[in-house]
Amino acid sequence: MRNWVLAVALVALPGQAAAQSAKSCLTPPEAEALVTYALPSAVRAVTTKCSPLLPATTALAQSGPVIAARYQVDADKAWPVARVAFDKMSGLDLTKTLGEPAARGLIDAAFGAGMAEKVKPGDCSKIDRLVDILQPLPTHNMAMLITTLMELGTGDKQKKPPFKMCAAPNGGN
Known part of the structure; x- marks a missing residue:
């Protein structure tokens, strides 16, 4: 029964998220x-997809698992707020429906699968360069960088951000 609920939630998730995020x-x-929570899954997915396509000496091939492990510490701390954000964005309460471990597993799998799907083989060398440049950043700074870039990108109406961010009060921080 639980596997069936997981499958239905996974299938319903993209449509629900799009409807709710509006x-x-x-x-x-x-x-x-939410970004902090997604970082380890994203790094693991990109590392798995790109490492076979890159020389063994690249930053991603050598440091991907280490970076993911470092981000996981902060992802675990971010989970309570990330769960609220995910529920808000999706319109679902997966923790209540599935229980904490299953909800986390489903969300981790969704983030990883989503990232792996978006990465094209030709992007791997560029992603490796970004990993090399950004790997010294602490997790919080990386999350702030990503969310800020997403905010900047919302000016292009052709590209939909993965979630809608509330306007900052008084137009600033």
Whole structure:
């Protein structure tokens, strides 16, 4: 039964998220927590997809698992706020429906699969360069950088951000 619920939730998730995100927005702390939580899954997915295509001496091939492990510490701390952000964005309460471990597993798998799907083989060398440049950043700074870049990218109406961020009060921080 639980596997069936997981499958239905996974299938329903993209449509639910799109419908709900049009109605609600994430605050900067919620967005940063969600990105912080997603970082280890994203790094693992990119490392798995790109490492076979890159020389063994590249930053991603050598440091991807280490970076993911470092990000995981902060991702675990960000989980309570990230869960609220995910529920808000998706319109679902997966923790209540599935229980904490299953909800986390489903969200981790969704983030990893989503990232792996978006990465094209020709992008791997560029991603490796970004990993090399950005790997010294602490997790919080990386999350702030990503959410800020997403905010900047919302000016292009052709590209939909993964979630809607609430406008900052008084137009600033």
